[in-house]
Amino acid sequence: MRPDILQQAMAEHHEECLDNREFGFWLYLMTDAILFALLFATYVSMFRNTANGPEPIDLFDLKHVFLETACLLTSSVTFGFAWLAALHQKRQIVMFWLIITLVFGLSFVYLEVIEFLDMIRQGAGPQASGYLSSFFTLVATHGIHVSIGMLGILMMVLQVMIKGLSPQVCSRLFRLGLFWHFLDIVWIGIFSVVYLPVFI
Amino acid sequence: MQTHEHSLQDYLTGLVLAVILTAIPFWVVWTSAFSAKVLFGIITLCALIQVIVHLRFFLNISLKHTGKDYLTALFFAGVLIFIMVGGTIWILYDLNFRMM
Numbered sequence: 283m284r285p286d287i288l289q290q291a292m293a294e295h296h297e298e299c300l301d302n303r304e305f306g307f308w309l310y311l312m313t314d315a316i317l318f319a320l321l322f323a324t325y326v327s328m329f330r331n332t333a334n335g336p337e338p339i340d341l342f343d344l345k346h347v348f349l350e351t352a353c354l355l356t357s358s359v360t361f362g363f364a365w366l367a368a369l370h371q372k373r374q375i376v377m378f379w380l381i382i383t384l385v386f387g388l389s390f391v392y393l394e395v396i397e398f399l400d401m402i403r404q405g406a407g408p409q410a411s412g413y414l415s416s417f418f419t420l421v422a423t424h425g426i427h428v429s430i431g432m433l434g435i436l437m438m439v440l441q442v443m444i445k446g447l448s449p450q451v452c453s454r455l456f457r458l459g460l461f462w463h464f465l466d467i468v469w470i471g472i473f474s475v476v477y478l479p480v481f482i
Numbered sequence: 483m484q485t486h487e488h489s490l491q492d493y494l495t496g497l498v499l500a501v502i503l504t505a506i507p508f509w510v511v512w513t514s515a516f517s518a519k520v521l522f523g524i525i526t527l528c529a530l531i532q533v534i535v536h537l538r539f540f541l542n543i544s545l546k547h548t549g550k551d552y553l554t555a556l557f558f559a560g561v562l563i564f565i566m567v568g569g570t571i572w573i574l575y576d577l578n579f580r581m582m
Contacts, residue, residue: 308552312559319563348508355500358540376499380508456486463540467533474507474529481511482516482521 300453307457311464314427318468321420322475331412332471338413338480341397341406343397347477350393353467354428357386358466361435365459370371371447376455380439383462394425417476427465488542496539503532 294359332338398418401407408418438458441451507525510516516524537543543556 287579298502305549305551309499309555312555315559316562316566319567326571327574344508344512351504351508354495358536359493359497362488362496362540366488366490366493369488373582452486460541463536466540467536469538470504470529470532473504474525478507478511479522482484482514482518 296449304453304457304460307460311460314464315468318420318423318471321416321423322471325416325420325476328412328416333411333413335411335414336401336404336406338417339405341401342477342480344477344481346393346397347473350390350397351473353386353390353393354466356470357383357390358463361462361477362457365455368442368447368452368455373442373447376440376442376447377439380435380442381383384432384435384439387435391425391429391432394421395423398422421472421476424465427461427468431458431462431465434461492539492542496535499535499539500532503528503535 330413360379360383364376364383367375369380401414408415435458438451438455441454445451495502503547507528510521514521537556542548545553
């Protein structure tokens with residue numbers, strides 16, 4: 283085989299590998315969506331089971347939730363900007379937007395942890411009632427996903443810094459972007475199902 | 483194959499629509515502008531539209547350009563979610579009603 287043909291075949295093979303990884307990641311996201319959907323179903327089924335314990339209306343703060351929503355939505359868009367910069371092979375700008383995304387992600391997790399600690403301090407921890415167990419399971423699972431996503435963003439900042447925007451790094455960044463935007467979609471469900479109906 | 487081509491316009495359109503679709507339910511609940519049933523309706527409608535907006539503008543899913551494999555997986559997940567979540571809520575509410 284001539285070396286240039288061999289090289290082309292290798293490049294195509296690598297591209298196909300990355301395509302497969304992206305599709306595999308997409309399948310993972312779909313299974314994750316099903317997992318979240320079932321946590322939502324559990325939450326809705328448990329909605330009235332407060333066991334004479336704390337009621338949700340006394341625990342939630344609409345402004346706080348709105349702030350969390352704003353942080354997550356902004357971080358989703360700034361991740362998009364990082365991806366646009368990656369398409370144009372602009373390394374510094376990718377790192378800049380990824381760090382901005384990280385800041386908004388951190389603010390979101392910080393707000394959520396504050397909310398949880400405040401609830402636990404008021405005696406509304408996950409052990410207080412079936413309702414609160416399902417609340418903490420659903421919202422904290424999302425929170426843990428966001429935290430893992432932030433770890434991923436940190437890794438991507440380092441990879442872009444050290445390895446540059448190679449096809450492999452770009453593919454990883456793309457997959458992380460899918461994950462990050464997916465988590466924002468789950469959050470739409472959380473504020474629409476968990477928080478807003480409580481205030482009606 | 484999933485398309486990698488995004489444009490700035492996509493993200494900005496997505497942002498504007500998402501902000502509007504988030505602000506509407508928060509605002510109507512905050513002001514309690516309507517009766518409970520209407521409020522539920524508005525929240526559900528805005529959430530569903532916002533999910534589609536995010537899929538279209540942030541995840542860049544489109545019926546034309548996204549690969550069949552991706553769309554099949556997405557629709558299959560949608561069907562499973564509909565059956566399992568719908569079924570769970572239906573059965574448990576029915577059970578709850580009969581146990582009263």
